[in-house]
Amino acid sequence: MSKPYTLQELLIISVAKEIHDYENVILGVGLPTTAGALAKALYAPHATLMMESGIIDFQPLVPLNHIADAHSCRGFSYATDLFSAFTMTYRGFVDVCFLGVGQIDKFGNLNTTCIGDYDKPAMRLPGSGGAADFISYAKRTVLTMLGGQFVEKLDYLTSPGYLDGGDSRDRSGLFPKGSGPSMLLTTQGIFRFDPVTKEIYLAQIHPKVKLDDVKKNVPWDLKIAGDLSETPHPTDAEIDFIRNFAPNMAIGRELMLELTVANLMKKMKK
Amino acid sequence: MDPSNGKVMTAKEAVSRFVHAGDALVIGNYTVGSCAELVYEVIRQRKKGLTLYSQSGIFDVEVLVGAGLVDKLVTTYVLRAGGRKGGSAVERALQAGTLQMEDYTNFDYNARMVAGMHGMTFIPVLEGVMATDLFRKRGFMGDDKFRVIDCPYTGKKILTVPAANPDVCIVHVQRADKFGNAQYWGALGSVAAAALASNRIIVSCEEIVEHDIIQSSPHLTIIPAYRVSAVVEVPWGAHPTEVLGYYNIDSAMYGLFMMADSTADGLKAWMDEWVFGCDNRAAYLERYIGKFGMKALDAIRAKPYYSAQANYGAAVTSRWDRDGREIFTGLTLPEMEAILKERGKFYE
Numbered sequence: 001m002s003k004p005y006t007l008q009e010l011l012i013i014s015v016a017k018e019i020h021d022y023e024n025v026i027l028g029v030g031l032p033t034t035a036g037a038l039a040k041a042l043y044a045p046h047a048t049l050m051m052e053s054g055i056i057d058f059q060p061l062v063p064l065n066h067i068a069d070a071h072s073c074r075g076f077s078y079a080t081d082l083f084s085a086f087t088m089t090y091r092g093f094v095d096v097c098f099l100g101v102g103q104i105d106k107f108g109n110l111n112t113t114c115i116g117d118y119d120k121p122a123m124r125l126p127g128s129g130g131a132a133d134f135i136s137y138a139k140r141t142v143l144t145m146l147g148g149q150f151v152e153k154l155d156y157l158t159s160p161g162y163l164d165g166g167d168s169r170d171r172s173g174l175f176p177k178g179s180g181p182s183m184l185l186t187t188q189g190i191f192r193f194d195p196v197t198k199e200i201y202l203a204q205i206h207p208k209v210k211l212d213d214v215k216k217n218v219p220w221d222l223k224i225a226g227d228l229s230e231t232p233h234p235t236d237a238e239i240d241f242i243r244n245f246a247p248n249m250a251i252g253r254e255l256m257l258e259l260t261v262a263n264l265m266k267k268m269k270k
Numbered sequence: 271m272d273p274s275n276g277k278v279m280t281a282k283e284a285v286s287r288f289v290h291a292g293d294a295l296v297i298g299n300y301t302v303g304s305c306a307e308l309v310y311e312v313i314r315q316r317k318k319g320l321t322l323y324s325q326s327g328i329f330d331v332e333v334l335v336g337a338g339l340v341d342k343l344v345t346t347y348v349l350r351a352g353g354r355k356g357g358s359a360v361e362r363a364l365q366a367g368t369l370q371m372e373d374y375t376n377f378d379y380n381a382r383m384v385a386g387m388h389g390m391t392f393i394p395v396l397e398g399v400m401a402t403d404l405f406r407k408r409g410f411m412g413d414d415k416f417r418v419i420d421c422p423y424t425g426k427k428i429l430t431v432p433a434a435n436p437d438v439c440i441v442h443v444q445r446a447d448k449f450g451n452a453q454y455w456g457a458l459g460s461v462a463a464a465a466l467a468s469n470r471i472i473v474s475c476e477e478i479v480e481h482d483i484i485q486s487s488p489h490l491t492i493i494p495a496y497r498v499s500a501v502v503e504v505p506w507g508a509h510p511t512e513v514l515g516y517y518n519i520d521s522a523m524y525g526l527f528m529m530a531d532s533t534a535d536g537l538k539a540w541m542d543e544w545v546f547g548c549d550n551r552a553a554y555l556e557r558y559i560g561k562f563g564m565k566a567l568d569a570i571r572a573k574p575y576y577s578a579q580a581n582y583g584a585a586v587t588s589r590w591d592r593d594g595r596e597i598f599t600g601l602t603l604p605e606m607e608a609i610l611k612e613r614g615k616f617y618e
Contacts, residue, residue: 004616024496048496056494057451061587071584075485077451078494087388093496207617243603247589247596251610259599259609266600 002236007187008252009242010206011144012038013234014185015098018142023095024048026085026134031144032098033064033072034246041241050094052130054080063246067130086130089137092176097138099131101145101184103154106220107198108161108181110135110143111154118156131159136175140182150218162198169198188214190231199223204231277501278448281311281550284472284500289317289438296323296383296434296468297330298441300459303514304330305442307507307551308474312440313337314546323436325379325460327360328511329527333545335359335369336537342410343371344434346379349531356532370410375399378416378431380460385433386467392417397429405429439468442508443492444515445483446475450498453490455577456514462492474502476516486582504551506567509558518570522562 012035019025019039025047027036036049037060050056053068057077064072088094102125103111112131116122135141136159161181162169170177180198184191190204201223202214207230215222242249248256279287289295289312299305309330312320321342324331328349334340336359343360350358363369374382378395385393399405400418408415414432421428441461443454452473454461465471471493478501484491507513510523530540548554559567586597594602601609610616 004611004618006610006615007617010617048494056488057496062589070582074584074587075582076488077447077449077481077484078491079488080494084388087390091389243606244588244590247603247606248598251606251615255609255613255615256599259601259606263598263600 002233003239005234005239006250006252007206009234009239009250010231011146011185011187012242012246012249013238014190014204014231015142015144016043016238018096018140018183019044019047020095022046024050024093026050026052026089026094026097026130026138027064027067028098028100028130029064029067029069030100031146031249032142033060034242034249035098036060037245038238038241041245042237048077050085052082052085052134054082054085056080056085060245063249086133089134092137092139094134094138096140096142096182097134098142098144099135099159101143101148102158103149103151104143104145104184104200105151105154105161106200107163107165108143108184108193108200109154109157109163110159110161111151111156113156113158115155128158135159135161135181137179139176139179141180143181143184145184145186150220152219162193165198166196188217192225194223201225202228204229206231207233277450277498278478279500279502281307281474281502281504282315284308284474284502285311285315285317285440288470288472288499289315289440291317292319293317293437294321294323294434296436296439296464297325298439298461298464298468298471299330299508299511300457300461300464301326301328302457302459302512302519303442303508304328304511305440305474305507306330306509306511307504307554308440308442308472308502309334310545310548310554311550313339313541314549321436323379323383323434323464325376325464329524329531332359332531332537333541335363336531336534336541337545338368340369343369344374344379345371346374346376351528351530352532356528358531359534359537362534372409372411372415373404373407374431375404378404380463382431382434383460383463383467385431386435387463390433392430392432394428395431397427400427400429434467436464436468438470438472439465440472440474441465441493442474442504442513444475444513445477445479446473446498446501447481447484447495448478448501449481449495450493450501451481451484451491451495452493452498452501453484453487454492455490458492465493466497470499471497472500472502473498474504474507476503476505476507476513478503487580488582489580506555507551509554512570514572515574516572517567518572520566520570522566523558 015035016038021044027033048057051067058073060072114121188209192203203225322340323344327345348360443452446452510520512519530536
């Protein structure tokens with residue numbers, strides 16, 4: 001058995017496994033960039049990591065602050081602009097992209113704009129950023145939802161998933177055939193999409209999570225994979241990489257903040 | 271597995287694998303630093319029936335047309351050797367009825383590549399051309415050379431050209447790494463757009479450099495590795511044209527070509543010697559040095575004038591300081607792990 005790990009580490013590793021060698025990958029900030037760094041170090045040394053700011057083919061050395069963080073690496077291979085980063089996605093050169101989720105519906109359509117009424121929102125979220133265009137044209141999209149929710153109807157459709165399910169995304173004629181979300185990661189499990197109905201289902205469940213707890217968060221009768229398995233235990237190499245590269249991600253945001261503040265206070269007393 | 275994806279190869283192999291008879295072929299370079307060796311290799315391998323795109327038809331277009339490989343030409347400029355008394359391969363092919371051609375302005379031609387590069391199906395261009403025969407006279411593209419639409423915002427008449435996505439681009443640059451990241455500087459012209467619009471890209475370069483060099487100067491990269499099919503290292507690969515930082519134009523050699531190009535027989539004799547007579551660029555250089563001496567090459571070799579370095583550095587390259595303490599919390603890894611255990615954050 002390998003060494004003990006945190007939930008955050010498990011989440012990062014699960015996402016990293018969605019990156020395959022030689023793929024072109026658009027990374028979003030936070031968990032995906034750490035996953036990208038892990039994948040490039042351990043599973044996909046020839047993957048080309050890219051960000052929409054036009055930083056192409058970089059190897060992050062420290063966790064990124066945002067999607068234009070050239071301070072996170074020592075140089076990169078190609079400096080282009082945002083416009084071209086999107087048009088190269090449009091032309092089909094991006095294999096996989098990563099997006100965060102505020103609300104998601106049964107068919108993987110996403111809301112990252114607002115909770116409640118658009119004009120008088122209960123909560124105003126970031127908006128589209130790159131999301132709507134990337135999920136439209138990347139061959140696959142990997143979704144991460146850490147604080148969001150499953151809903152019957154989105155308060156605002158920011159980014160197109162499988163629309164009304166079935167072949168409706170392909171039939172719309174707006175997207176490359178076969179594109180769309182390929183997986184959703186939450187703190188409870190890994191979800192995938194039925195190849196025919198395109199309805200989301202639970203494919204893997206994280207350790208210490210009960211099936212009923214997962215179902216409780218989904219307002220419809222959630223489908224469960226016949227071969228539902230537990231998310232596999234990370235290897236030592238995976239855990240070591242994350243702790244070394246992104247200790248802040250390994251220990252989680254709240255504890256990180258607490259320990260950082262404690263350290264500041266200690267320094268001030270001196 | 272070869273980390274370069276096996277992209278490094280000879281001009282012979284690259285052209286044989288990635289240029290096919292009947293292709294739409296674009297010469298990526300514009301006016302300077304033409305991919306001479308790749309052009310000559312296309313000729314040596316007799317890749318026929320080409321639709322040739324060139325922003326600046328210079329000697330490169332002349333030799334391809336002169337060799338009878340081009341059925342259709344899209345360009346903005348036709349080289350004419352020897353003034354009024356002279357001639358050109360393009361002119362002779364038009365007279366013989368063996369070549370069809372479309373004339374565009376520089377802007378229109380470049381716009382077609384930009385549209386292709388960005389995945390657009392057409393692009394608005396500058397409408398003044400509508401008053402000219404560039405607009406009225408249509409060649410093999412017919413109605414699709416230009417089309418006019420109404421601007422949905424202002425109602426104004428908008429002139430458009432269709433995107434170009436050539437099958438293959440041949441292009442010469444200063445340097446590249448073995449993965450295919452291609453760096454080019456100097457007159458940017460339409461080089462990047464021509465390459466990026468194309469479905470396959472063959473890069474020839476003066477030298478293949480370590481990846482570190484590329485990584486510390488990404489602003490010079492015009493083609494990213496993942497778009498490139500082949501990387502060919504060819505010193506003097508653009509001779510007799512010039513490559514900034516490597517050599518100047520060889521005016522004497524270019525003059526010889528121009529004299530030859532003014533007649534069909536002259537061009538044929540010149541190509542027999544310098545294209546068909548040399549298996550590759552090394553053989554070409556050997557012949558050149560044998561005929562004109564090393565001094566002729568030394569005279570056009572560039573003297574260094576380096577650009578200022580750009581600092582790509584950051585404050586830290588690790589979240590851990592020299593004492594092994596995490597930079598924000600001041601904790602060592604064992605201390606951090608002890609806290610995680612104590613707080614019940616660990617999954618055993």
